[in-house]
Amino acid sequence: GESVGLHLPTLSVQEGDNSIINCAYSNSASDYFIWYKQESGKGPQFIIDIRSNMDKRQGQRVTVLLNKTVKHLSLQIAATQPGDSAVYFCAEGEYGNKLVFGAGTILRVKS
Amino acid sequence: DSGVTQTPKHLITATGQRVTLRCSPRSGDLSVYWYQQSLDQGLQFLIHYYNGEERAKGNILERFSAQQFPDLHSELNLSSLELGDSALYFCASSATMGYGETQYFGPGTRLLVL
Numbered sequence: 001g002e003s004v005g006l007h008l009p010t011l012s013v014q015e016g017d018n019s020i021i022n023c024a025y026s027n028s029a030s031d032y033f034i035w036y037k038q039e040s041g042k043g044p045q046f047i048i049d050i051r052s053n054m055d056k057r058q059g060q061r062v063t064v065l066l067n068k069t070v071k072h073l074s075l076q077i078a079a080t081q082p083g084d085s086a087v088y089f090c091a092e093g094e095y096g097n098k099l100v101f102g103a104g105t106i107l108r109v110k111s
Numbered sequence: 112d113s114g115v116t117q118t119p120k121h122l123i124t125a126t127g128q129r130v131t132l133r134c135s136p137r138s139g140d141l142s143v144y145w146y147q148q149s150l151d152q153g154l155q156f157l158i159h160y161y162n163g164e165e166r167a168k169g170n171i172l173e174r175f176s177a178q179q180f181p182d183l184h185s186e187l188n189l190s191s192l193e194l195g196d197s198a199l200y201f202c203a204s205s206a207t208m209g210y211g212e213t214q215y216f217g218p219g220t221r222l223l224v225l
Contacts, residue, residue: 008153034213043113043201043216044154091153098144098167099214101154 008087010106012023019077021105023090028071030092034099035064035075039086047075077107085109114138115217117202123223129190132220136183136204142166143185144205144214145177149198160185161208192224 013019025033031052036044048074050057050064057064063076073090087104114137124130126186138141147170156169160179171177174192179185189196199221203214 036216043115043203043218045113046213046215049213091154098156098159098169100156102145103153 008103008106010108012108012110013080015080015082015109015111017080019075019080019084019107019109021075021077021088023073023075023102023105025071025073025090025092025102027092027094027100028068030094030100032093033050033064033066033073034091035062035073036089036091036095036101037084037086038089038104044089080107080109082109082111113217115204115215115216117200117217117220120218121221121223123225124192125225126192126194128192128224129188130192130222132187132189132200132202132222134187134202134204136185136202137215140204140206140215141183142205142212142214143179143183143222144199144203145171145185145187146203146216147198148201148219149195154201156205157187166208168173174189175200191224194224197222197224 038044048059061078065074069082073091089104091099091101093099116135118133141162143160147155150157157171158177163179178188198220199217203216205212205214
């Protein structure tokens, strides 16, 4: 079946550095993408989304980049803080279909 | 706080038993989704209800069922429980039918089957 994302890799960054979390998706018909953050013991929390008619979208300290040619999505976090430590999930959606979530990436911020 | 509530927060039960998990969506949201998250897997979509009607099914076992009531809260029923059903169960809600919409997640119910 279709799948999104990686098998829970871990990214360790120094506090204050920028973080880049990557996600590969397989359904070329997907036209809506979301990044979620999940802290230990909590439910996933919406961070930012992007539609397929865009290549880039910026939020507060976060930027999502979409490369439809290679079916790749990335989340950039500027000036990473200890509170950013969490598991980050990408998800893809297609009109009329459910969201499909990736396995997630662990982000560890070192102080 | 997402505005989605789930009860109970923790549930411990035995194999073969039946449990019911409850979810109240954000005020005004018409769609409710159920997900299962276990240690070795990511979020697995189970089922989606929109305004009381089943809209999409994912990897939901036949031993599991769900419904959405007129007041839009939803219940997920898990029966003939097995050890492998131990997981976090999340409910999420969105404003309308789900396409292109952000889903807001509740805090989850942690189920332990002994």
